[in-house]
Amino acid sequence: MSGLTQAHSVVAPSTASRRISGAIVIVYAIITMLPLLWIFATGFKSQSDAIAYPPKVFADPSLQGYVNLFTTRSRQTPEYMASLPPPETWYDELVRKQNMVIVGPSKFGARFMNSLIIGFGSTFLAVFLGTLAAYAFSRFRIPLADDLMFFILSTRMMPPIAVAIPIYLMYRELGLSDTRLGMIILYTAVNVSLAVWLLKGFIDEIPREYEEAAMIDGYTRLQAFRKVVLPQAATGIAATAIFCLIFAWNEYAFAVLLTSGEAQTAPPFIPIIIGEGGMDWPAVAAGTTLFLIPIVVFTVLLRKHLLRGITFGAVRK
Amino acid sequence: MAEVRIDLVSKAFGTIQAVEDLSLTVADGEFVVLLGPTGAGKTTTLRLVAGLEKPDHGRISIGGRDVTGLPPAERDVAFVFQQYSLYPHLSVYENLAFPLRSPTRRVPEDQIKATVTRIATMLRIAHKLENRATRLSGGEMQRVAIGRALVRRPSIYLMDEPLSSLDAKLRGELRLELKRIQVELGVTILYVTHDQIEAMTMASRVGVMEEGRLVQVGTPREIYENPATVYVATRLGQPAINLVPPSVLPQVATPPGTATIGARTEHLDIRRADGGTGTGIVARIEHLGDQNHLHLDVAGHHLVTLTESDIALDVGDRVNLDVRGALFFGADGRRIAA
Ligand SMILES: Nc1ncnc2c1ncn2[C@@H]1O[C@H](COP(=O)(O)OP(=O)(O)OP(=O)(O)O)[C@@H](O)[C@H]1O
Numbered sequence: 072m073s074g075l076t077q078a079h080s081v082v083a084p085s086t087a088s089r090r091i092s093g094a095i096v097i098v099y100a101i102i103t104m105l106p107l108l109w110i111f112a113t114g115f116k117s118q119s120d121a122i123a124y125p126p127k128v129f130a131d132p133s134l135q136g137y138v139n140l141f142t143t144r145s146r147q148t149p150e151y152m153a154s155l156p157p158p159e160t161w162y163d164e165l166v167r168k169q170n171m172v173i174v175g176p177s178k179f180g181a182r183f184m185n186s187l188i189i190g191f192g193s194t195f196l197a198v199f200l201g202t203l204a205a206y207a208f209s210r211f212r213i214p215l216a217d218d219l220m221f222f223i224l225s226t227r228m229m230p231p232i233a234v235a236i237p238i239y240l241m242y243r244e245l246g247l248s249d250t251r252l253g254m255i256i257l258y259t260a261v262n263v264s265l266a267v268w269l270l271k272g273f274i275d276e277i278p279r280e281y282e283e284a285a286m287i288d289g290y291t292r293l294q295a296f297r298k299v300v301l302p303q304a305a306t307g308i309a310a311t312a313i314f315c316l317i318f319a320w321n322e323y324a325f326a327v328l329l330t331s332g333e334a335q336t337a338p339p340f341i342p343i344i345i346g347e348g349g350m351d352w353p354a355v356a357a358g359t360t361l362f363l364i365p366i367v368v369f370t371v372l373l374r375k376h377l378l379r380g381i382t383f384g385a386v387r388k
Numbered sequence: 389m390a391e392v393r394i395d396l397v398s399k400a401f402g403t404i405q406a407v408e409d410l411s412l413t414v415a416d417g418e419f420v421v422l423l424g425p426t427g428a429g430k431t432t433t434l435r436l437v438a439g440l441e442k443p444d445h446g447r448i449s450i451g452g453r454d455v456t457g458l459p460p461a462e463r464d465v466a467f468v469f470q471q472y473s474l475y476p477h478l479s480v481y482e483n484l485a486f487p488l489r490s491p492t493r494r495v496p497e498d499q500i501k502a503t504v505t506r507i508a509t510m511l512r513i514a515h516k517l518e519n520r521a522t523r524l525s526g527g528e529m530q531r532v533a534i535g536r537a538l539v540r541r542p543s544i545y546l547m548d549e550p551l552s553s554l555d556a557k558l559r560g561e562l563r564l565e566l567k568r569i570q571v572e573l574g575v576t577i578l579y580v581t582h583d584q585i586e587a588m589t590m591a592s593r594v595g596v597m598e599e600g601r602l603v604q605v606g607t608p609r610e611i612y613e614n615p616a617t618v619y620v621a622t623r624l625g626q627p628a629i630n631l632v633p634p635s636v637l638p639q640v641a642t643p644p645g646t647a648t649i650g651a652r653t654e655h656l657d658i659r660r661a662d663g664g665t666g667t668g669i670v671a672r673i674e675h676l677g678d679q680n681h682l683h684l685d686v687a688g689h690h691l692v693t694l695t696e697s698d699i700a701l702d703v704g705d706r707v708n709l710d711v712r713g714a715l716f717f718g719a720d721g722r723r724i725a726a
């Protein structure tokens with residue numbers, strides 16, 4: 072890491088410039104994180120606190136949003152409520168206070184699971200295929216390589232909405248509408264172009280002499296790829312995986328159009344959580360909060376790779 | 389160890405003819421050095437032997453076995469690269485063990501440890517085994533790179549300017565070490581260098597390359613004393629051989645057809661000319677320490693020769709030149725017998 076820093080700055084930054092840049096970073100972080108903090112806080116408010124005007128920054132904490140997120144409920148007459156046995160759980164009790172009973176679980180769990188499967192599945196496939204393709208483009212003499220690379224990139228130039236209808240029709244014919252497999256294929260196709268381009272850059276940076284040395288030492292190309300190229304491309308692969316996951320995880324346009332039931336992901340589901348008489352904002356905020364967790368965890372886990380940088384220290388130049 | 393035969397091998401990259409009809413046999417236990425300027429095709433020749441490039445035509449055999457079509461892993465060669473020698477993600481130990489860990493070899497772990505330790509000790513890097521490969525000095529990295537080849541006992545070691553990035557002192561040390569190892573173990577080496585001292589001191593035979601062709605092969609002495617062409621003559625000798633037309637040295641009896649006289653330091657005898665009658669003028673004296681480079685101006689041509697450091701000459705002095713045993717070349721650059 073220190074080597075990297077030195078490479079970019081000739082002199083060490085002064086204390087003053089350090090402080091100023093630190094302050095700028097902190098202010099920027101606060102500005103960008105404020106909406107997230109607000110969503111996080113809203114998830115723990117009651118419906119009335121959430122829509123109060125003027126807005127309440129601090130409200131009595133309530134788990135109502137989270138309970139509503141995971142359940143479906145129905146309103147009952149006071150007589151019926153009185154006839155029930157005492158509530159068995161804390162969330163039963165919370166719901167009954169609003170004169171409602173829990174009818175069953177909501178679809179949030181299933182939608183969240185869809186997001187996990189489709190997001191991570193397509194990320195894995197895009198990075199896997201992207202790494203192999205990028206390696207091939209980087210190392211082999213491929214006819215029309217430049218044109219192929221441009222073609223791969225061009226698939227990303229069109230806005231999703233422009234291809235949404237043809238894809239919708241095609242998927243209906245193929246029976247891929249509203250299936251997880253269909254969504255995984257679609258997101259993989261979109262992401263693989265990004266993955267190939269990013270990873271080709273990283274792999275180009277790895278001298279081919281490394282693999283050649285391994286091949287002379289008795290390894291096959293595939294073994295050399297695994298033992299020599301992959302460890303050194305880890306940084307690039309991690310970065311690419313994060314970009315791919317962020318896209319697949321947050322994707323909204325295709326998800327709205329192509330999924331409605333079985334394979335619906337969380338993004339189209341969360342904003343339409345309706346409570347009695349309008350949006351159930353605490354539940355929406357709770358869903359959004361939970362929705363953010365996997366991507367934060369994934370990014371934090373891979374952060375080590377992102378920061379480590381690529382070491383080319385053993386190069387004699 | 390085994391004999392390596394390169395038979396009329398050619399390799400072009402697009403329009404560039406990197407290697408052309410090259411034939412060379414490296415005998416078992418021989419240390420052959422390829423010498424040539426940048427772009428002459430030295431690296432390409434090694435890569436062809438290693439199987440990293442496929443020849444356009446020609447045949448390569450190792451130990452009597454035709455390996456022309458075989459992948460690198462099946463050729464039983466070791467390669468020390470000009471650059472990028474070590475895996476940055478592995479420790480020194482792991483770097484040295486890497487060739488032994490290959491799936492085709494399956495060396496038991498205790499044997500790997502013994503070999504790595506032995507080679508590391510021999511190259512004096514045993515105390516660095518646990519270091520990351522990136523945390524080494526240039527000289528240490530180079531030792532590890534050579535060590536990575538030496539842990540194996542291949543048919544031939546291919547070394548591409550393994551000492552070129554080192555400072556003069558370290559290069560001198562490693563040169564001796566490498567030669568000692570080669571003699572002790574009796575291994576076969578095909579070695580590429582720009583450095584004529586390496587070529588002179590280590591080689592059993594030297595091959596001089598020019599634009600993809602091997603122009604002459606012979607012992608360092610033969611190449612130095614009996615160069616076949618002007619080009620070969622310029623590859624060896626410090627300072628470089630002086631090349632002048634016969635008219636500049638009228639005192640020399642030249643065979644018919646001579647277009648160029650090649651005069652090395654040992655061919656020239658320089659005496660101070662009294663009374664301003666000499667044919668040459670001392671233009672510059674470079675003090676190298678124990679010796680001097682004496683730059684002479686002779687009939688408008690520039691000659692450089694080596695002299696003792698205590699020579700009694702000054703810039704501007706007139707001198708006479710005696711020439712003995714010079715080399716003669718025709719208009720086509722070929723040597724003409726004296
Ligand atoms: N992969 C390649 N693609 C295209 N041209 C190449 C390739 N490898 C080598 N060449 C060309 O072939 C010629 C010989 O190259 P080579 O690397 O063998 O030279 P060299 O004698 O090793 O030079 P140096 O002393 O600089 O290492 C050069 O003109 C070079 O540009």
Ligand SMILES: [Mg+2]
Pocket residue numbers: 430431432470548
């Ligand atoms: Mg070279």
